[in-house]
Amino acid sequence: MRLGVLDIGSNTVHLLVANARAGGRPTATSSHRSVLRLMRYVQPDGSISPEGVRGLVDAVTAARERARAEGVDELLATATSAVREATNGDDVIALIEDALGQPLQVLGGETEARFTYLAVRRWFGWSAGQILLFDIGGGSLEIAGGADELPDLAESVPLGAGRSTVRFLPHDPPSDDEIEALRQHAASVLAPVAERFAALPRPDHVIGSSKAIRSLAKLAGYPVPGWSGIDRMVLPRKELKDWIPRLARIPADAREALPGITADRTFQIVAAAVVVERAMKAMDVDELEVSPWALREGVLLRYIESLEY
Secondary structure: OEEEEEEEOOOEEEEEEEEOOOOOOOEEEEEEEEEOOHHHHEOOOOOEOHHHHHHHHHHHHHHHHHHHHOOOOEEEEEEOHHHHHOOOHHHHHHHHHHHHOOOOEEOOHHHHHHHHHHHHHHHHOHHHOOEEEEEEOOOOEEEEEEOOOOOOEEEEEOOOHHHHHHHHOOOOOOOHHHHHHHHHHHHHHHHHHHHHHOOOOOOOEEEEOOHHHHHHHHHHOEEEOOHHHOOEEEEEHHHHHHHHHHHHHOOHHHHHHOOOOOHHHOOOHHHHHHHHHHHHHHOOOOEEEEOOOOHHHHHHHHHHHHOOO
16 A cells, blocks of 8 residues: 655644555655744744744645655655644644645654664664664754664654754754853753663664764765665764854755755754764764654554454
């Protein structure tokens, strides 16, 4: 069957279309993205502004039409932190469901981390052993760890790249003081999380699975041989840290000229770099491997599993 996963996130509305069957590996056929940067539309009272809601509904409507045009048999629609935490979230969800013509699954932060962990576990396999996962989106940072199909510990903290940009890096380019304020805030939020994860066994593999991390790895990382001749990317903390002041000096509209930095990430890539580097520091991680599978693939895999019963 042909499945569609619609991920309504804090930065984009992203439709992944894949062919799938029970017991088989899903094969992506297309991917369609609308860039919203929804965190820009969050008002002081925590609600999404009317302009932001209109943009969201328009993007969801376009994704629904694309799914129909591609013959999607089942559309799995999910929303994450921006919609989840908005004070007018119930009204926004109702409008999205009207546009979709079906229910919307709003994922909690821990559930989001668990779905992403599942995708990473399947991609790397059982031989990867103990995994520590970082996944940074627009609104939140998910961290999960374990050695089994499901993580032993999964947490979500409000350190997303879009949220951090709006709150701490309002100027373009940001000042040194703004960067330092975000560094200190991220460190303070991550300290108690790191203590809890320290109770787990030392990871055999540390993995990053978001678009922002893939972009940063292309900028500051390096490829290593992978399976079946496919290169894997590795992101070292030292090189990432060295890039932060250089990234911060470049205006957002010029960052797209850098390796790996796409137009939809130019405004928030500095905050993403700061938060990921602080997370690696808090967890005593020197480098991480990049996974091509993340939340959308996790949602897809869980649904495919449900077809087997």
